[in-house]
Amino acid sequence: MAEPALLCEGLDYRYPEAPRLALDGIDLEIAPGEFVVLAGRSGSGKSTLLRAACGLVPHFHGGEIAGEMRVGGRSTRDTGPAELASAVGFVAQEPETQVVSTTVGAELELPMELRGAGAVETARAVEEAALALGIEALLERTTDSLSGGELQRVALGAALVTGPPLLLLDEPTSQLDPVAGDELIALLRRLNEEWGVAVLLGEHRLERCLAAADRVVALEAGSKVFDGRAHDFGSYARRSAPALATPVTRLFELAGIDSSPVSVKRAREELGGLGLLDDASSGTHIASGAAPARREGAALRARNLQVELETAEVVRPVLRGVDVEVAAGERVALMGPNGAGKSTLLRTAAGVLPASFGSIEVPGGCALLSQRPDDYLVRESVGDELPGAAGSAALAAVGLDVSSDADPRDLSGGERQRLALAIAMAGRGAGGAAPGLVCLDEPTRGLDRARKDELAAWIEELAEAGSAVVVATHDVEFAARFASRVVLLARGRVIADADPREALGGGWYFATETARITGGRAVTPEQGAALLGAERQGAEW
């Protein structure tokens, strides 16, 4: 019998000086060539387990470890990460810290060189890894000229170039647009099917990867709570972990159908078997949630907006004539592929970047929360960050009720995000009110579904209070959940501006899972369930 790619027996691990175990009695076996998805809420131990499997825990992070973990037959206690790297490749969440060379070619050559590989062997391995990942055109480029998605592929290439039989990935799609995210999962599936690489993939957006998985392992507070086939995971999530339920699972649950398919195709087949959605392209359409009343006055008005950025001695037009107007109280999802100009539009609205041509106006002021909320937290207490009555008003505006003596670093991730937004908003609105425009840049990175629901709720509160809220996001499910309007950017231009059902219902990549199942007639599980209910009633009549 072949040696398991990964074997865990009673694995306990505690980070140095941590009060509780990060991994608690994990038993896990991954067979060669298996594709396993690791599910769990934020802080459940997914990243720690992945780091233990590549030897960084305990060799690099220290701490106390008990039990046994073997990778390709080698104990991770006795073997360090460098030695294990021939048996396991690891791709972490942050692509910027995963490249160490100046050019892409050198980055892929480095692991081979450090293992004493010869020139021919190295050249072939680099070429094959680059071709497999579609990055052969990047080999001559410098790593600081790459986008987040390209960097992530390069990091994956560096992990794969030595041909490890096991690949570990920690939320590799969190910074990717839907196109790049779907392509990465398809690529992992191809590596798994054609090359027999075992994959252990930690991910929050389960709807993206469950269909590719042979098996799902779920963690909660460091313990394994589910280990089974992908199509059994939906039933488990419905029963015991609603926060991990995918949109299709929620759709079927809300529609009262006792099944949890893992793929869009299977969901369509099951609904077809029940005589529902036979002709997905016609019939009843469910409207998006009630659109907020557009109030008088624009919170954002851009006319032929053009912005250029200069990088590596090249001036690059990023926005090429954007016309967009957002009214007070609107909730807008700003979507588009990596490099489309979403962040640039928000930064120009906030006054950080100047317009090269055209105009942009934000009459009621603009608060921007950038991609890393922790960058706003530089003082020792909440009170020091937001002093006085205006500070208290800003905290109240984001619904944050914490002591002014609290250390920002002790707050939860969601609270830190709100505090950062309060800092950005403080004093920008008239009479302590929120500013006319609130912009959030990729606020769902690394958030589990429960925290995304919280975020959507306070976006609604802000909009009800009169602010226009514009959110740049890659997360189509989140956009469908909160937005009253979707603006799609590509290559610096607005290519679509519509209500969510129209914008997220018809496309291939920028479509929710529910939209794919219902042929674009509904975009959220709730709408999908209502659609199925209406079809059933129609059938009964």
Next chain:
Amino acid sequence: MRLTAPLAYAPRRGPLGAARPWIAAAFLMPLAVVAFTFANPIVLLAAGAAALIAGAGSGAGASVRGPLRWSIGLGVMVIAVNAIASQRGATILWRGWDLPVLGQIDVSLEALVEGAVLALRIIVALLVFSVWSACVDPDRILRAIRPIAARSALTATLIARLVPLAAADAARLEEAGRLRGPAAAPVGKAAIARRLVAGALDRSVDVAATLELRGYGLGVRSRMPRHRRVAGEITLLLCGLLSLALVIAAAAAGVGGFDAYPTVAADTDAATFALAGAIVALSWLPFAVESLRLRRRPRVAVGEAVRVG
């Protein structure tokens, strides 16, 4: 809007960008040697011009302009400090105050000129370094160092990666500071620096983990071959060696002499100008030869059939 990167390397056209690091070093070293051994402004200006020619010839003009601008600023400061600190020189331009402990503070022409020469030396040295960092691939340098000094290469790799990361973090923190609402506590440079240092520790741990995973701790000797010779390297090497020999010979023969005190005396004879001219010509020659080679290269028009054999 310009986004600046602290390390300016990018793959560039021209012989300097394609050359092996040691050949690039041999070509640029004579200019650095001039900055450290000569005080004559004519020779120093020639070395500065030579560095600029090398930068422009390699397509790194914009990368060299930034360091040039702030090294001129630094130079102005050096001149001002030297004018006050050096109380020597026969030609008093301004008779200053009589201070208690320091005594009479005068500004002399000679002190100003000495400061200007110091500034020129700094500018030339920084220009040479900026051309080197813009044109020579750090990966090649590290690959060359790794078999000789693995730990030093590891440290250099870590730093080479942390510098751009820290610069990106600093830019982000600064932007977040600008995005704070008017009623939020303002963020000073000290607070940003504190956050940056704290963040740098996390960053260095992450980068070090990546290096570990790439196999840095294995201690296996590389079997990668040395880089092959590329077109233009020989000219680059010959010009560099010739320039170095000239500079050493000129220094030994006392060509390009300069004294700031008691009164300014600088050689302006034919030998000094010949040395300056040779430095400039030898820095220009490899790029001229390369340009000629490219012009003589046979060209194939699109759609034109090429007969082989």
